[in-house]
Amino acid sequence: MTDHATHQHPAPHTHQHDAGLPALLDLDAQVLGDYLDGAAAWSAGLVHRAGTIVDIGSGTGAGTVALARRFPAAELLAVDRSPDMVARTLGAARSAGVAGRVRAVEADLDRAWPALGGVDLIWASSSLHELADPQRAMRDIFAALNPGGLAVVVEMDGLPRFLPDSFHGGLEPRLHALLARRGWNAHPDWQPGLERAGFADVQRRAFPTEGRPAPELAARYARAFLARMGPALEGVAAAGDLAALRRVLADRGTDSPLGGPGTVVRGGRTAWAARKP
Numbered sequence: 001m002t003d004h005a006t007h008q009h010p011a012p013h014t015h016q017h018d019a020g021l022p023a024l025l026d027l028d029a030q031v032l033g034d035y036l037d038g039a040a041a042w043s044a045g046l047v048h049r050a051g052t053i054v055d056i057g058s059g060t061g062a063g064t065v066a067l068a069r070r071f072p073a074a075e076l077l078a079v080d081r082s083p084d085m086v087a088r089t090l091g092a093a094r095s096a097g098v099a100g101r102v103r104a105v106e107a108d109l110d111r112a113w114p115a116l117g118g119v120d121l122i123w124a125s126s127s128l129h130e131l132a133d134p135q136r137a138m139r140d141i142f143a144a145l146n147p148g149g150l151a152v153v154v155e156m157d158g159l160p161r162f163l164p165d166s167f168h169g170g171l172e173p174r175l176h177a178l179l180a181r182r183g184w185n186a187h188p189d190w191q192p193g194l195e196r197a198g199f200a201d202v203q204r205r206a207f208p209t210e211g212r213p214a215p216e217l218a219a220r221y222a223r224a225f226l227a228r229m230g231p232a233l234e235g236v237a238a239a240g241d242l243a244a245l246r247r248v249l250a251d252r253g254t255d256s257p258l259g260g261p262g263t264v265v266r267g268g269r270t271a272w273a274a275r276k277p
Ligand SMILES: C[S@@+](CC[C@H](N)C(=O)[O-])C[C@H]1O[C@@H](n2cnc3c(N)ncnc32)[C@H](O)[C@@H]1O
Pocket: 006, 007, 008, 025, 056, 057, 058, 059, 060, 061, 062, 063, 079, 080, 081, 082, 085, 107, 108, 109, 110, 111, 124, 125, 126, 127, 130, 131, 132
């Protein structure tokens, strides 16, 4: 993998504070977060026991909270290299009334893993591909799990889509294709890597998601995401396409393509579940 730009991560291999990311993660969870409950329920059907759960790269904590709700007897540990994300995860747990079962630690998993052991379920959502050495991380996940324990890896199938397919002759798919070439959301099929790490019974499931948020929420998410795409496309996308993107972002009129009544935001996740024999 040449580039760990993800989801929305602008600068591969740099660990700089990314001021816009938390808001975007929260908007994503609000609009397209159905997959969280779906993937947590799927995990619940596969895991043998779930006394201890670790969420790797917890971000703002939407996954940690979904897991805490799905597994009401579990103790959870959220891990993130960003102190801001750790604080946000704890805040999300408090707001959800599950703080008593959630701990969060700051750790850069590219450097050193916190002491983990005897874990029943390890969850990594939109985070495995951000690590410098995902194969090593899969081995570390394997080592931290109890025999019979479950690893669940979740990734975005593509970037979220806000505009009608036909808009400006397919503007959004064209821009997404360019971003994919720049490594945005680049991740492989994790099955072979999981098997190399020692896992068995690897299963894969798609969670297509369509959000139909309130117009104001849809517009906020769309603007935050599309504005983030702009700088990454400078000098890469055709001038006409960049101008069209700028026009969409500047259009606050009632017939703006972003956030009108009935706006559908399209996304989707794939999850892999793998068992330690
Ligand atoms: C795209 S966000 C995903 C957050 C959340 N899991 C979700 O699905 O919304 C990736 C998260 O992984 C964290 N992360 C990236 N590299 C990491 C590393 N080397 N060690 C620990 N956390 C890392 C980032 O700080 C960020 O919070």
